[in-house]
Amino acid sequence: MSLISSLNTAASGLRVASQGINVTSHNVTNATTEGYSRRTLRVETSLPALSGGFGIGTGANPVGAKRSADIFVNRRLVDAVGQDSRSSSRYQTLRTVEASFDEVSQNGPASLLANFFDSMSRLTQDPSDGSLREDALTQGERFTDGIQKVAGDLQTGRESIYEELEQTSSEINNRLSQVAQFNAAITASTTEMGAGDFMDKRDQLIHELADEFGFTAVFNGDGTAQVSIGGHAAVTGAEFRSIQVQQTAAGVAQVDLETGSGTVDVTDVVGGYFGGRLDAQSDIVGFEADLNTFVDTLGTAFNTQHAAGFDQTGAPGGDFFTFSAGSEAATFSLDTALAADSSLIAAAGLATAAAGDGANLESLIGVESQLLFAGGTQDSTEALGAVYASVGRAVATAEMDNYTASATLDDLRALRDAASGVDLDQEAADLLAWQASYQASARVVTTTNQMLAELMEIVR
Amino acid sequence: MSIVRSTYHSRLSALSRQSRRIGDQMARAQLEASSGLKVLRASDAPGRTSYIHSVRESRADQSEYTSNADWAFQHLAAADGGLGGFAQVISEARELAVQMSSETYNTDSRINSQADATALFDRAIQHGNTNLGGRYLFAGEAYDSEAFDSVTGAYLGDTEEPEVAVADGNVSVLTGFDGSNLLQGSGDVITAIQNLETALGTGSATNVQATIDELDAALEQIAVARTVLGGEMQRAEDGRDMAQNMTIALASQESDLVDVDAVESFTNLFEIQQAFEAALQVTANARSSLLFSRL
Numbered sequence: 001m002s003l004i005s006s007l008n009t010a011a012s013g014l015r016v017a018s019q020g021i022n023v024t025s026h027n028v029t030n031a032t033t034e035g036y037s038r039r040t041l042r043v044e045t046s047l048p049a050l051s052g053g054f055g056i057g058t059g060a061n062p063v064g065a066k067r068s069a070d071i072f073v074n075r076r077l078v079d080a081v082g083q084d085s086r087s088s089s090r091y092q093t094l095r096t097v098e099a100s101f102d103e104v105s106q107n108g109p110a111s112l113l114a115n116f117f118d119s120m121s122r123l124t125q126d127p128s129d130g131s132l133r134e135d136a137l138t139q140g141e142r143f144t145d146g147i148q149k150v151a152g153d154l155q156t157g158r159e160s161i162y163e164e165l166e167q168t169s170s171e172i173n174n175r176l177s178q179v180a181q182f183n184a185a186i187t188a189s190t191t192e193m194g195a196g197d198f199m200d201k202r203d204q205l206i207h208e209l210a211d212e213f214g215f216t217a218v219f220n221g222d223g224t225a226q227v228s229i230g231g232h233a234a235v236t237g238a239e240f241r242s243i244q245v246q247q248t249a250a251g252v253a254q255v256d257l258e259t260g261s262g263t264v265d266v267t268d269v270v271g272g273y274f275g276g277r278l279d280a281q282s283d284i285v286g287f288e289a290d291l292n293t294f295v296d297t298l299g300t301a302f303n304t305q306h307a308a309g310f311d312q313t314g315a316p317g318g319d320f321f322t323f324s325a326g327s328e329a330a331t332f333s334l335d336t337a338l339a340a341d342s343s344l345i346a347a348a349g350l351a352t353a354a355a356g357d358g359a360n361l362e363s364l365i366g367v368e369s370q371l372l373f374a375g376g377t378q379d380s381t382e383a384l385g386a387v388y389a390s391v392g393r394a395v396a397t398a399e400m401d402n403y404t405a406s407a408t409l410d411d412l413r414a415l416r417d418a419a420s421g422v423d424l425d426q427e428a429a430d431l432l433a434w435q436a437s438y439q440a441s442a443r444v445v446t447t448t449n450q451m452l453a454e455l456m457e458i459v460r
Numbered sequence: 461m462s463i464v465r466s467t468y469h470s471r472l473s474a475l476s477r478q479s480r481r482i483g484d485q486m487a488r489a490q491l492e493a494s495s496g497l498k499v500l501r502a503s504d505a506p507g508r509t510s511y512i513h514s515v516r517e518s519r520a521d522q523s524e525y526t527s528n529a530d531w532a533f534q535h536l537a538a539a540d541g542g543l544g545g546f547a548q549v550i551s552e553a554r555e556l557a558v559q560m561s562s563e564t565y566n567t568d569s570r571i572n573s574q575a576d577a578t579a580l581f582d583r584a585i586q587h588g589n590t591n592l593g594g595r596y597l598f599a600g601e602a603y604d605s606e607a608f609d610s611v612t613g614a615y616l617g618d619t620e621e622p623e624v625a626v627a628d629g630n631v632s633v634l635t636g637f638d639g640s641n642l643l644q645g646s647g648d649v650i651t652a653i654q655n656l657e658t659a660l661g662t663g664s665a666t667n668v669q670a671t672i673d674e675l676d677a678a679l680e681q682i683a684v685a686r687t688v689l690g691g692e693m694q695r696a697e698d699g700r701d702m703a704q705n706m707t708i709a710l711a712s713q714e715s716d717l718v719d720v721d722a723v724e725s726f727t728n729l730f731e732i733q734q735a736f737e738a739a740l741q742v743t744a745n746a747r748s749s750l751l752f753s754r755l
Contacts, residue, residue: 031469098501110513114520121524124624125531125635126595128604356601356622356636365625381517385510392502392509399503410477417470424468428751 003455005049005058007448012059013441016043019062020434026065027422035204037420039065039196067196070419071219074203077412081207082214082272084402084409089276091398093157094283098395100153101388110384112146115139117368120361123347128312128355133342137334144321144332151291151329155251158284161277162253165245168274172213173242176227176234179205183224184238195223213243214271230269232257252281283394288329290387294373295321295328298380302367309346309360310353317346317360471746479739486736489729492720499718508717515714521628522707528624529700535635536693539597542590543689546649547682549584553577553653554675560660560668567663577657584653585610588639598639607639613650615640626699633696642685647677 023041030036042064048055102108119139123132182202189195206225209215215234218226227235234241234257241258243266248254255270255278256263270278299321306317320338324331338344349359373383492498502509556577560570588608590597599607599617607617617639623632643649652674659667 095501095503098503101502106516111516114517118520118524121521121625122527125528126622354600354602354618354620355604356618357620358622362625362630381514382510385513388502388513389506389509392504392506395501395503396506410474414466414470414474415464417467417473418465421465421467421470423465425751426467428755432755 003448003452005051005056007445007452009046009057009059010441010444010448012046012061013444014438016041016060016062017434017438017441020437021431023065024427024431024434028424028427031422031424031427033200035200035207036422037196037200038068038422040068042066065196067199068420069199070416073412073415073419075217075219077409077416078206078210078215078217080405080409080412082210082216082275084405085211085273086214086271086276086279087398087402087405089273090279090283091276091395091402093161093277093280094391094395094398097154097157097280097284097287098391100150101391107146108388109143109146109150110381110388112139112143113368113380113384116143117365120365123345124358124361124365126356127347127358127361130342133345133347136345137339137342140320140334141339144334147291147295147329147332151288151327151332154284154288154291155330158251158281158288161281162245162247162251164277165253165255165274166247168212169243169245172209173240175205175209176215176240176242178202179209179225179227179235180238180240183235186223187237199223210272212273214269214275229257229271230266232259232264232266232269250285252285253278280398287387287391287394290390292326292328294380294383294387295323295332296325297372297383298367299323299328299332301370301372302364305360305363305367306346308363310348310351311346312343312348314351314353316351318344320345468750472743475739475743475746479736479743482732482736482739486729486732489725489732493722493725493729496720496722496725497718498720498725505717512714512717515710515717519707519710519714522703522710525626525703526700526707529626529633529696529703532624532626532633532635533693533696533700535592535595535597536633536689536696538590538592539637540686540689540693542587542597543682543686545587545590546584546643547679547686549580549587550649550652550675550678550682553580553656554672554679556580557656557659557668557672557675561665561672563665565665570660570663570665570668574657574660577653577660581613581650581653581657582610584650585613588643588650595636597636598642600636600638603636608650613654615644626696627702631699633699634692637685637689642688643681645681645684647674647679647681649678649681652678 020041023039027038041062043060044063045060046058049058050056100108101110116136116139119132119136123129123136126132179202182198182205186195186198186202189198202225206215206217206227209227210217213229215227215229218228220226224237225235226233226237227240234243244256244258244263246254246256253267254265255267255274257266267278303319303321306320309317311317318338319335322331322333322335323329333339335344347361347364348357349363350357353359368381369379371377371379373380374386378386491500499505499508499512505512556573559565560573565573585608588598589606589610591603595603596605596607596617597603599605601620601622602616602618603622605616607615609616619638619640621634621638622636623634625632644651652671655674656668656671659671
């Protein structure tokens with residue numbers, strides 16, 4: 001083997017060390033880049049050269065930068081990101097809804113219900129007293145306002161989910177399109193380093209899609225990823241299908257995914273952030289139904305009893321409360337005529353009653369404690385408390401789910417980091433190693449150079 | 461045994477998450493300590509929410525019962541004052557009857573004293589029309605107008621008596637009375653005085669003598685009425701005491717359900733603060749543990 005060959009062998013060492021420093025630099029630079037997977041320089045020994053019957057080594061060649069990734073962990077991470085996001089958004093949405101019921105200041109519907117019946121109780125002191133009658137109407141109006149406010153908040157919360165979905169759908173479709181484009185770029189890529197960067201960016205997009213919408217991914221052997229939702233493919237290779245959002249007649253959001261022949265309803269299988277929002281939407285629809293049932297039952301019973309009494313003019317009582325079927329809570333209010341004239345409160349039991357006749361008033365107060373709800377097992381306070389409890393249970397469950405999902409995600413992130421994360425200490429050590437390797441190769445070059453110089457001197 | 465690789469970034473992320481969780485716990489502990497409440501939202505105790513509302517509703521009811529009982533007691537006390545006046549009038553009428561039934565007095569004296577009986581009648585009507593803030597206490601549910609006619613003494617009120625609730629289970633006390641029943645029962649208070657007035661007008665000692673029994677019966681009627689009224693006052697006081705006791709018991713129950721234990725709360729807050737500071741210190745140390753910084 002010639003000295004020139006030795007020089008070439010040392011030069012290959014310099015190249016490998018330089019590439020090693022490049023890869024380390026790339027790793028260090030992306031140490032905090034979300035979704036980045038650590039690269040390791042792949043080095044191969046050069047084919048030996050035959051010299052005097054011996055196979056002599058000719059150095060090494062850098063052949064690529066291997067991407068450190070655990071496909072199983074990555075796939076589970078995609079699911080976990082979606083679950084965490086889903087439980088978090090459901091929890092946050094329900095917490096906002098829960099605030100409407102106002103447990104802290106005790107100005108929520110439950111307190112206002114008690115205040116209303118207490119004002120009716122005060123009216124028994126003197127059913128002819130105009131100020132007490134006005135107070136009963138005021139407390140009644142506060143109660144109906146309180147119910148309306150909660151119903152309004154629930155409706156706003158429900159509708160905001162549709163609006164947000166609709167506004168975000170184009171962004172989701174854009175990301176699905178980008179994933180398809182990256183799949184195409186990965187397939188077409190000629191270098192391992194380049195394909196790895198495309199994969200990192202695509203995987204980051206998949207994580208965002210999982211995070212936002214609960215898309216899941218399957219990573220194929222050719223480096224491409226198939227993105228699906230509820231078993232329906234949204235991205236296959238370089239092809240993608242878009243989602244569409246519409247509002248149903250019931251006022252709830254519906255999500256459709258394009259298929260080859262039309263669309264398919266995927267509302268129930270949406271996960272991630274919007275899955276959580278849609279879960280909360282179902283919860284809200286349930287709360288609205290509970291509240292409507294409560295208003296319908298209480299309002300009807302109270303109106304029936306009110307009609308059995310007589311107002312101060314001796315006329316039979318009219319409606320005390322009004323509400324519309326299907327939106328009882330949102331339309332709950334005092335009867336317009338009654339609200340304008342407190343003498344129309346039918347407190348008396350007899351048409352020709354004296355001023356102090358509060359016989360019907362006693363019966364009206366009794367409506368509060370009648371077991372009208374839940375199949376005759378709950379009074380009005382318990383029934384409204386049950387609505388509160390239903391909200392509280394949903395929030396508490398969502399909080400616990402979110403805690404569990406968050407802990408799972410943390411574990412998987414740690415696992416992903418263990419497999420793919422950049423450890424700066426290791427990179428520092430690698431840097432020192434590559435530096436030493438470079439210095440050693442350089443020393444071989446200078447030594448070989450000296451030998452060549454001495455050889456030239458002999459020849460001269 | 462495999463060792464899970466731990467990176468600088470993951471170590472800091474884990475510490476950051478841990479610090480954030482402790483921070484969340486601290487925020488919650490601060491909220492509880494500052495508000496004094498452990499149930500701030502329905503989700504803090506969903507299983508007890510309905511019960512908490514029932515306790516609060518019961519407390520509000522007790523407050524109304526206390527108010528009703530106080531209100532009833534004031535009106536009953538005013539009515540008792542009216543009955544006391546009645547008793548005084550009837551006593552004076554009886555004294556007049558005893559005096560004028562004596563042969564010591566002549567016919568003219570008796571006729572002249574009729575004016576005294578008329579004055580007593582007017583006073584009796586006045587007491588019969590006792591009112592508190594314009595509410596006539598012996599007019600039954602028709603308490604917005606006088607109970608007795610000032611000329612004829614006829615009862616103008618209602619036979620139904622107003623009442624207010626002072627406890628659960630339809631427990632109520634009267635806040636006014638049917639004057640025709642209370643004052644004109646077995647002994648008719650008004651008629652007894654009217655009869656004395658008439659008897660004095662005849663100048664006959666015998667006629668006057670005959671009214672004494674009626675006046676005795678009237679006095680007995682007043683005594684019975686005061687007993688009835690006293691019973692109602694006692695019930696009103698009982699209702700108020702019961703409501704106040706219930707209020708205290710329910711307040712204690714609500715406190716157990718929703719209030720924090722102050723000592724436990726502040727101890728918990730202190731411990732969490734210590735943990736938070738320790739977590740921050742660990743994070744600071746971890747940040748400086750990097751090989752690059754030593755190259």
